[in-house]
Amino acid sequence: MRAIISPAPLGGTISAISSKSAAHRLIIAAALANGATMIYLDTSCEDIEATILCLRSLGAKIEETPQGLLVHPIPKSVSFGILKALAGAELDCKESGSTLRFLLPVAAALGADARMIGEGRLPARPIEPLASEIIAAGCDLDTTEGLPLTMHGRMRAGRFELPGNISSQYISGLLLALPLLDGSSEIRVSGTIESRPYIDLTIQTLETFGVAVFEERIQVDGEDVVVFSSSGTYRTPGEVTVEGDWSNAAFWLSAAALGNTSITVKDISLSSVQGDRTVLAALSRFGARVIRGTQRATVRPDALHAFDMSARDIPDLVPILAAVASVAQGTTRIADCARLRIKESDRLVTVRDTLVALGATIEIRGDDLLITGTDKLSGGQVSAHGDHRIAMMAAIAASRSEHPVIIEGAQAVDKSYPSFFEDYRALGGHVELEG
Numbered sequence: 001m002r003a004i005i006s007p008a009p010l011g012g013t014i015s016a017i018s019s020k021s022a023a024h025r026l027i028i029a030a031a032l033a034n035g036a037t038m039i040y041l042d043t044s045c046e047d048i049e050a051t052i053l054c055l056r057s058l059g060a061k062i063e064e065t066p067q068g069l070l071v072h073p074i075p076k077s078v079s080f081g082i083l084k085a086l087a088g089a090e091l092d093c094k095e096s097g098s099t100l101r102f103l104l105p106v107a108a109a110l111g112a113d114a115r116m117i118g119e120g121r122l123p124a125r126p127i128e129p130l131a132s133e134i135i136a137a138g139c140d141l142d143t144t145e146g147l148p149l150t151m152h153g154r155m156r157a158g159r160f161e162l163p164g165n166i167s168s169q170y171i172s173g174l175l176l177a178l179p180l181l182d183g184s185s186e187i188r189v190s191g192t193i194e195s196r197p198y199i200d201l202t203i204q205t206l207e208t209f210g211v212a213v214f215e216e217r218i219q220v221d222g223e224d225v226v227v228f229s230s231s232g233t234y235r236t237p238g239e240v241t242v243e244g245d246w247s248n249a250a251f252w253l254s255a256a257a258l259g260n261t262s263i264t265v266k267d268i269s270l271s272s273v274q275g276d277r278t279v280l281a282a283l284s285r286f287g288a289r290v291i292r293g294t295q296r297a298t299v300r301p302d303a304l305h306a307f308d309m310s311a312r313d314i315p316d317l318v319p320i321l322a323a324v325a326s327v328a329q330g331t332t333r334i335a336d337c338a339r340l341r342i343k344e345s346d347r348l349v350t351v352r353d354t355l356v357a358l359g360a361t362i363e364i365r366g367d368d369l370l371i372t373g374t375d376k377l378s379g380g381q382v383s384a385h386g387d388h389r390i391a392m393m394a395a396i397a398a399s400r401s402e403h404p405v406i407i408e409g410a411q412a413v414d415k416s417y418p419s420f421f422e423d424y425r426a427l428g429g430h431v432e433l434e435g
């Protein structure tokens, strides 16, 4: 699909869609609980659908209702491989890194006899050393081809060791698996933990389902190591609501900073543990005016100026903050972007190439992006590179461009935000979709 977006300011009020990150975790926890859970969910997307389909393959019954999802857990008799019901289960993770990295350890802890597949860039995204840790714990994983991978046998409890700087999804996945194991386990994480707020979101989900998580700092060979452990098994809270998504709300809030009209995102928690809530602090540092309300945030445009930031805990904000930086006076440095290379595209390169094609000045230096602001972007034709956040970034950049922005492969938005272009129009944007 091609999106042709004519320059027009965006303004008004929009509801946040349901958080993709929160939804993955809550649906998985519900599928592992001791009874049914009603999950109130306003919106879905391809990634959430992938998690739902995989859990159904593992034996969960997930009913879609007008209010969300009624999740009946994976039957216990099935879940520990006592029945052969899981033999040959196929888990199609589509393009969702979260689905793969969360369900790999969960399925291994269930003793599923399964095959995991994926598409797009997912097969090229890393699963090591998570996979090796699962193999060392007794599960027979064949990862010779990356994806598809096959698994047999059940993972044992014990000590798992992971680095903190490849993907927090490894740690989240193991944390989700721990309550399923017989005996006590710990996860030792060495080095700097990146994307830490996503681990906190996992811990919050576990606590909602009755699992307590403990964290301790120890020294091993003179190095700091964080040790996570947990106690308790999944118990349904009965019902739970998926909160609003800050990663996607960030596109609208940033559009206000880029434009000349204010935008309010409502139905969003200002006290969420989602790290991407710091988009408000970042926009404020750029010079935009930020008004925090109850379950809503408003951004008003003002003169924008550069500042330096780290992407360590907010990788998904980088594309849209780079777009804001491209019209902020001075040079903005976004540091610690290494992990952006292993997302749906090499986002360090695709952020640069896409914004440069639209008239921005950007350079990659090591793992940092250096962006020198200009008053207005030119517009132009770009590819989404199969990456939803690149497509949305380019669409928002159109609101500060002289000429239209044409996005090839604009259907990439379906990965996290299928109604993105509808919402774009609702805020006054001019979008034509072709093909």
Ligand SMILES: O=C(O)C1=C[C@@H](OP(=O)(O)O)[C@@H](O)[C@H](O)C1
Pocket: 020, 021, 098, 166, 167, 168, 169, 172, 194, 195, 198, 199, 315, 316, 339
């Ligand atoms: O746990 C999660 O929900 C996510 C963690 C982050 O990945 P990394 O931990 O690999 O940076 C983030 O980029 C991704 O979109 C969602």
Ligand SMILES: C=C(OP(=O)(O)O)C(=O)O
Pocket: 047, 095, 096, 097, 098, 099, 316, 343, 344, 389, 416
């Ligand atoms: C990287 C993302 O998701 P995932 O890792 O789950 O594919 C994302 O949503 O930007």
